[in-house]
Amino acid sequence: MSAVLDLPRVLIVDDEVRSQDAIRRTLDEDFTVLTASNADEARSQLERFEVSVILCDQRMPGLTGVVFLKEVRERWPDTVRIVISGYTDSEDIIAGINDAGIYQYILKPWVPDHLLGAVRTAAEAQTLQRDMNRLDVELRTSTPVLRQRAANKLERARRVFDFDRIERASGSPLDGVCEMAARVARYDLSVLVLGESGSGKELLARALHYASPRAGAPFVVENCAAIPDTLLESELFGHKRGSFTGAYEDHPGLFQRAHNGTVFLDEIGETSPAFQVRLLRVLQEGEVRPVGGARAVPVDVRVIAATHRDLEQRVHEGLFREDLYYRIAGVSLTVPPLRERPGDIGPIAQRLVGEVGAELGRPRVALSDEAMACLMSYPWPGNVRELRNEIARAIALSDAEVIEAQAFSTRVLHGQAGRSAALNGQGTPLPASGTLGERLDAMEAMVLRETLLRHRWNKTRAAKELGLSRVGLRGKMQRFGLEG
Numbered sequence: 001m002s003a004v005l006d007l008p009r010v011l012i013v014d015d016e017v018r019s020q021d022a023i024r025r026t027l028d029e030d031f032t033v034l035t036a037s038n039a040d041e042a043r044s045q046l047e048r049f050e051v052s053v054i055l056c057d058q059r060m061p062g063l064t065g066v067v068f069l070k071e072v073r074e075r076w077p078d079t080v081r082i083v084i085s086g087y088t089d090s091e092d093i094i095a096g097i098n099d100a101g102i103y104q105y106i107l108k109p110w111v112p113d114h115l116l117g118a119v120r121t122a123a124e125a126q127t128l129q130r131d132m133n134r135l136d137v138e139l140r141t142s143t144p145v146l147r148q149r150a151a152n153k154l155e156r157a158r159r160v161f162d163f164d165r166i167e168r169a170s171g172s173p174l175d176g177v178c179e180m181a182a183r184v185a186r187y188d189l190s191v192l193v194l195g196e197s198g199s200g201k202e203l204l205a206r207a208l209h210y211a212s213p214r215a216g217a218p219f220v221v222e223n224c225a226a227i228p229d230t231l232l233e234s235e236l237f238g239h240k241r242g243s244f245t246g247a248y249e250d251h252p253g254l255f256q257r258a259h260n261g262t263v264f265l266d267e268i269g270e271t272s273p274a275f276q277v278r279l280l281r282v283l284q285e286g287e288v289r290p291v292g293g294a295r296a297v298p299v300d301v302r303v304i305a306a307t308h309r310d311l312e313q314r315v316h317e318g319l320f321r322e323d324l325y326y327r328i329a330g331v332s333l334t335v336p337p338l339r340e341r342p343g344d345i346g347p348i349a350q351r352l353v354g355e356v357g358a359e360l361g362r363p364r365v366a367l368s369d370e371a372m373a374c375l376m377s378y379p380w381p382g383n384v385r386e387l388r389n390e391i392a393r394a395i396a397l398s399d400a401e402v403i404e405a406q407a408f409s410t411r412v413l414h415g416q417a418g419r420s421a422a423l424n425g426q427g428t429p430l431p432a433s434g435t436l437g438e439r440l441d442a443m444e445a446m447v448l449r450e451t452l453l454r455h456r457w458n459k460t461r462a463a464k465e466l467g468l469s470r471v472g473l474r475g476k477m478q479r480f481g482l483e484g
């Protein structure tokens, strides 16, 4: 470990000691570097130290980096997550970008300056988030200068998480939802956000928090479906040292960390009856009793809960406590699924291209008109999250700065096929006129391009799939002007 202990901590998880050393040498001057060779070692480092950034190799003994980082997101949400991977792992990683909340992925062989820059930016992002969480304390206890600084930071956070951050077309059904959320923000009512998975419930809850008088105190998120009951209780209400195996020290719990702020309880509909009783008691009494603790601790939080279920129906079925339902559903807001507001797809896609492009180091990428039309005609069962994943995938798989529709997955192209007579059964646009030879040529060019895209322009693999020799494939690529 580096000698200077007050530098931000970075944890490298890699089973190859030589890679660990190379990364350590790159980061050593700016960070306190910790290392782990496997998930168990990484967990014990995370339990012992506050880690700003975790850099995890995608290939780990027993599990993938992305799977491990999902766990890190749930248990240590403040640690910014970066994955380092080989070229061939990118599909897996793109699929996990949202689930594991990966801040960035870095391809091997990495360039030292690039790696250092990425980790510095990640550490700054973590500091900003942590600062925002501490604003409340600063505002209440510090000198006028510090108070002013804290107020400025809060103003910045308010701008970042403003309702305008929720992209939508003018006249979108979301206008009414945001208006209502902005109105209830100033009153200390509990709010229940309903909507399909990936539709933007958390984004709405965050905007509501930052528009509320509690904005200076933390906004903390717990996904109630992600962890088993007993862990959920200790996550939310805390635990005392020794209260169960693995409880090595006192742990304050999210309700305490969110004191004066907002707790966002995602997927509340998935909680067990036993947990619902405990949560109800906390909300009624305004105090939490850590697992294994004798004393209750007073907490003042606003609860925003969310679910993709019909919670009223679950109450009728006896699966959700009625008294808890009325506690958490002071006001209900519904985020409509993306397919019910197709006008929003365009503005959201534009924003996501900008955001994801910047994250992947491709700030100038844009969508072709045809690609945009393709996105707009797909029903998006996974809502904005699916749209974001699709855009991330297309950017990563395409070398060009203008993303064409062919860079999308066949699922999305296929969705377009269902609604357009000009498309064949593969979802590939066919020329509407021309001789049979010309139309077959156009189709052949599309099949070649689609296959090459999927194999990231690896000619050996594309030729193998198509039953061609490499030379044969190269000849066809030249004929159709395809370049990789």
Ligand SMILES: Nc1ncnc2c1ncn2[C@@H]1O[C@H](COP(=O)(O)OP(=O)(O)OP(=O)(O)O)[C@@H](O)[C@H]1O
Pocket: 165, 166, 167, 168, 195, 196, 197, 198, 199, 200, 201, 202, 203, 204, 266, 308, 348, 351, 384, 385, 388
């Ligand atoms: N209107 C929007 N404008 C821009 N980004 C959006 C919008 N809606 C959602 N997103 C983005 O889509 C992703 C999913 O949104 P979010 O996490 O808020 O959905 P959710 O409904 O809470 O999902 P889940 O219930 O599965 O947790 C996030 O990256 C979010 O920033």
